[in-house]
Amino acid sequence: xxxxxxxxxxxxxxxxxxxxxxxxxxxxxxxxxxxxxxxxxxxxxxxxxxxxxxxxxxxxxxxxxxxxxxxxxxxxxxxxxxxxxxxxxxxxxxxxxxxxxxxxxxxxxxxxxxxxxxxxxxxxxxxxxxxxxxxxxxxxxxxxxxxxxxxxxxxxxxxxxxxxxxxxxxxxxxxxxxxxxxxxxxxxxxxx
Numbered sequence: 001x002x003x004x005x006x007x008x009x010x011x012x013x014x015x016x017x018x019x020x021x022x023x024x025x026x027x028x029x030x031x032x033x034x035x036x037x038x039x040x041x042x043x044x045x046x047x048x049x050x051x052x053x054x055x056x057x058x059x060x061x062x063x064x065x066x067x068x069x070x071x072x073x074x075x076x077x078x079x080x081x082x083x084x085x086x087x088x089x090x091x092x093x094x095x096x097x098x099x100x101x102x103x104x105x106x107x108x109x110x111x112x113x114x115x116x117x118x119x120x121x122x123x124x125x126x127x128x129x130x131x132x133x134x135x136x137x138x139x140x141x142x143x144x145x146x147x148x149x150x151x152x153x154x155x156x157x158x159x160x161x162x163x164x165x166x167x168x169x170x171x172x173x174x175x176x177x178x179x180x181x182x183x184x185x186x187x188x189x190x191x192x
Contacts, residue, residue, distance in 0.1 A: 007165075008071075008075050008076055008077070008147075010032075011029065011032065011033070011075075011077065012069075012071055012076055014026075014028055014029045015029070015062075015066045015069045015076055016066075018062065018063060018066035019066040019067035019069075026062070026063055029059075029062070030059060033077060033080060034055065034059075036077070036081075036154075037055055037058060037080060037081065037084045038051055038052070038055045040081055040085065040088075041054040041055050041058070041084050041088050044085060044089065044092075045088050045091065045092065050088075050091060051088075053091070054087050054091050057091075058083050058084045058087050061083050061087065062080060062083060065083070072143060073139075074138075074150060075147055075150050075151060075154070077150075077154050077155065078150045078154055081154060082135075085131070130188075133187075133188060134184070134188065136187075137183070137184050137187035137188055138150070140183070140187060141180050141183060141184070144166075144176070145176045145179070145180045146180075147166075148162055148166065148173060148176050148177060148180065149176075149177065149180045149181070149184070151165065159173050159174050159177065162177075
């Protein structure tokens, strides 16, 4: 079994094979990434059953959209994470719309998110807007710097792990991170 730290090049090859409708590649990609993507869905939804549904829906989307993945725009795990996030937010919007359409009172408390830090719909909307702005700001970074920042946060890699991954001096990685985060702060501040 492979690990969740599968190099981007291997994930890209799997996505290429999935675009060519290779089912075995989809199984390998699932084995490599499902736990991280499930964790993302669970953080957004706060409900295990919902997260499992969204994860399944996300892998169906990966199967259909693998041909549209472009490594020049984002690392593969970031692209898949965006698909999961979008489907999770869509799921929450559908659940909310269904409740509003039916004017039903929620009487099954188990269906509500159980996370202690569950957010209100307004907080979800603000978070979604912030995520859109962050994505736009990330697009303004140079590709190499965007990849360093993405891997640092999506895979929780340290500066030294990033330097090893990209075969760069540690000082270069630290400088890229500092400059990139400063650029992102400034860009995000303009959109607040």
